[in-house]
Amino acid sequence: MASLQFNKLDKHFGAVKAVKDLNFKVNDGEFICLLGPSGCGKSTALRMIAGFEEPTSGDILMDGQSIISMPPNKRPTAMVFQKYTLWPHMTVFKNVAFGLQLRKLERKLVETKVMTALELVGLKGYDKRLPAQLSGGQQQRVAIARALVLEPKIMLLDEPFSSLDAHLRVRLREELKSIQRQLGITTIFVTHDQEEALSLADRIAVMNSGWVEQYDSPDVIYARPSSQFVAGFIGSMNLFEAHNEKGMLKLGHFFLKTNDGVNGSEVKIAIRPEDMEIAESSGWPAKVKQVMNLGPFYSVLLEIESLGNLKAMFPKTSQVKEGDVFSVLPNRYLVYHDAGVEEIRL
Amino acid sequence: MSTSTLTKKEQSRTKSNWIAYLLISAPFFLMVLLIVYPASLSIIRTLRPEVNGTRRFGLENYLAFFSDHTSVTNLVFTLWSTGAIIALLFIICLPIALYLRFTESRIAHFVQGLALFPLFVPGIILAYALIRFIGPNGLLETFIEVTTGWQGYHTPYLKPSGSIIGLVWEGIPITVLVLTAGLAQVPDNLIEAARDVGAGRLQIFFQIILPLIGRSMLIAFALNFLGVIGAFTLPYLLGPAAPQMMGPFMQRTFYNVLNPDAAETQAVITFLLSSFVGFLYVRSAVRQQKEEA
Amino acid sequence: MIRICLSLVVVFIVSTTFSQETIDLYNGSDTNISDWYSNSIIPMFQAAVPECKVNQVITGGGAGGNDPIVDRAYAAFKTGDDPKADYFEQFDPFRPVGAMDEGFWVEFSTDNVPNYASIVDAAKETPFNLPYRGSQVLIAYDKTKVNEAEVPHTWDDLVTWIKANPGEFIYGRPDRGGSGRNFVVRAVHEANGRDPSLFTVDNFDTALAAERFAGAWKILNDLAPYLYDNASYPAGNTPTLQLLAQGAVSMIPAWSDQAIQAISLGVLPESTGLVQLEDLPLVGGYATSTIPTNAANLDCSLKLANFVLSPEVQASVVEEIGGFPAINWDLLPAELQERFADVITNQVPDFPGGDWNSAMNDSWYENVAPNVNRNE
């Protein structure tokens, strides 16, 4: 296994700057997600690790050694592609064995390794089939087995589950996580699905138009998104313009407390729906416009005078119905100001 | 560090450029030596007519072509024949391609095999076979006479229709191939959606399918145009003495009228017409590549 | 496989390197002539002149017969390269334009071809070609369809018959084989007082040509509506003959030798009749060979030229291909002279090659052939 370090990595395609100043470290055995909207440069970053793209400038270090002059077939990385990319003219066995055979391993050993890998991904007995005879989920498992069988130092996955249906995606996600934990392999996983990133990663690098906005554990990313972009991209967030005056934040008709860290007069307030609470009194008067039952809780759309619509999440016990009128207040919110972000709890 | 990686990257880019040029060099060199170079000489010669014993730059050759009645007639005839051939090819091949695209019948295999067959029959054999088939007292005529007793058959041999029939015969496989491939790219669900909103067969064809296979039609048009406009063997062996298509006309001017300048001028004019159509084709190809990129 | 390929390559290299003794003879005539070369002349020549071999290349029927090869040889002449061509069985030395003056063609004389002296005067047109066999164009007809009484003996008879039997007569394009050309020439003669002497190699003039051709085109255009299938002119001697063979027409102009061979092969039925016009024969002509001066094997080529003028070969012209000798009949075996006493003529009327010929062909295409369109 190995650690990975990006050093001021840049990649330009003509005038388009796909990756800008990538600068972070992946520890040995860590599971990292590169998360961002499409076109943010996350796939390009991954392809630079694999060696399919050459950086315009900067360096990538693996265990302290630069790998950028190494051709892709020499790099100790293994990649799982977005589409299944199994070689259509080879059987499942041959697909998985191909890389091993290139390394001139003994036949028996190849066979054992391939069978083990297939078993690991739950495809025992499928070795003689051709890719076209497998379902999408099965094909992607073969692709994972194909990557794993080489015992790479780093495994790279480029949105591997995006073409699968939701149910299968969740299942494969769980399987991947457990395989990764079992093997302790350093893994970099590219996705645009925040739920996937939050559930899989040890750390998430949220990327936006070529650079990393935030690199942190899922908890921190969720609780304290460092920028408005991250706040908007991860989870659901209510965003309001606010005015910072005389030690108070004024939004609409209402006031919220602030602290010394907040600078500037115009700020943005971000409130997670689950941080809204039904207040006994002195809260913001709200009218329930819509209630959606999401299983463990209700997702509620509230209309608040002078603020407009606000999303909230209430436990089932709250028994809210459409048309109800009551008061609400946030128990926690983030204030984005000129100099950064402050978390404030009530 | 960043400067060193930059040079490394530049080196590798130039290296890959260099390899690419190396890989295409052999065919490209061959083409330049055997086509581009002689063709350029040819074009330059037509632009340097001989006036009073000396050659100098001028457009006399082209003026001569366009003021000569026979030349203009032959050019117009060639364009007319080309147009007729392409129109016929579309009329014949569109139904075949549609049939191949939308049927699951077993006959489709045979139809496809038949449509591809001419790809492997050279013009010289075809001309020979057509003379025996559609020619005077040929198989077709005797067949019609024996089965129906009708005596009014007029052979297309040595008439404009003779070379048109031959060239249409030759053009079928490419046209069917290109149109079928174009139709294969029309997704079923688009047609189902149209049917769903109540479109009839004709409406589906004219309003959904035709616009979607525009590119394939252009390609079929261009390929056939390029193949037909300079054709020699079939128009020479099956067509009339006059007017002549450009192929036999060039040959006659060169060898029998003993006027190489005029023959080359005819060749360049034919080339320019082909280039124009080639340009349409190329433009569409470039556009498509941009769309894909 | 590779070994086979290599050995084949070696064979070709070797065969082309050691071929100095072999002359490349290009035969652009119809197959009766090229077969005659393969089966008679070449074996006879190689036996008589053992140091020379002949490689016959048949170009007839292709795009332009010998023309492309002559053009290549002329280009080689200008650049001083080996033309890979030593002998053209039939070619008009007035082509390519200017070649004769530049010294591209061998000028024949008794010095380089001793037998040149035997050639009959009527056959000589220019010293740059070698007339070696004559043939005439006749009218070939189907006896089952043409009444004995209607068989034409004069040009007027012929015109009357053609008009009385629309669609039953056709002649070929004048630039594609001599039968069509010589029918057109006959029309030109008809329009100019039936005097072949009006046309000589040297008296060509554009204005004069326009004047003399005008009458002929009137005659031919007048005939056009009565020709086969609204005047569909076939492209060559053979296609014309095949129209007669298929019964599509009942009468055509045809080379005597080719028609006779066709009858003996069974291609034309036994009931085919041949007749010559009596007011002025349809012109025939002498096939003329040419030799490029840059030929790599000039010596052997000249020996072949001399050989084809020998009485031996000239007798074969009469016996095997039904042609006329190019040398005086007196030089042929007495037995032969007796046998062909009826048809012996020392003069086959001809029409000059060069400018007159190409002007006539081109003018025909412009003025007569478009009838095809007018009548459709």
Place this chain on the structure above:
Amino acid sequence: MSFLRKLGKDPFGIFIFIALFLFIIGPMISVILWAFSVQWRYPSLLPTQWGLKFWSQTFKRADILQALPLSLFLSLIVTLISAVICLPAAYAFARLKFRGSQFFLLSFLATNAFPRFGLYITIAVIFLKLNLVSTVLGVVLIQLVNTLLFMIWIPTAAFKGVDKSLEEAALDVGASRFRVFWQITLPQVIPAISAALMLTFVGTFYETQGAILIGLPGVRTMPVLMLSLINNQLVVQYGAILSLTLWIPSLLMLFFARRALSGKSLAAGFGV
């Protein structure tokens, strides 16, 4: 019976089939009938006398016996060389990025647009200088030029059609670029390339203009012989027999290539 019933369900297909059959196969049938006839006089629908008399006469001709293997050999060599020089170029066009690639690719269309016959004289002059006239090499070169368009465009499209990530996946598991090409890319473009190879072979086999001007006198291919025999031979049967003979390689090709030809890859070569 059930097959017939199936046919009955597809009247349009039957109509197309019959019409195409008459138009496409009709001329060929007359050639076949002629080849096996001794005499065929109008207005008989079929030959008036059947027989193989002309077959032995045709194949007694020494020039034909010489030309047939030569033609096959030439077409094979041209096809091979064409593949060797064009396939790498096609790969470069499909996979490598270089300045002017579009221009170079499209320039091969130009090889098909300029009328050939005039060019051949100029080429003959060049070849005379190089001592290539009347040699196998000369004919190979001139015929090679005619194959460039198909042999570059069709494989280029085929290479482009191979999903790049399939190649990357192989590189990723450690295969060298050469091995990736050989074991991953090539197997997927085989149908298109074999279609291109067959078109090249057949096209070369029947090429005449270049073969006449560059090949004669030393190299005489079948179609060059045929030109004179088909159009200048009084006996129709010679041409018919030769047509049939010459046609055998094509028929074999058609038989083997039908699948490759009907695939999308061939049409993709023309930019569909």
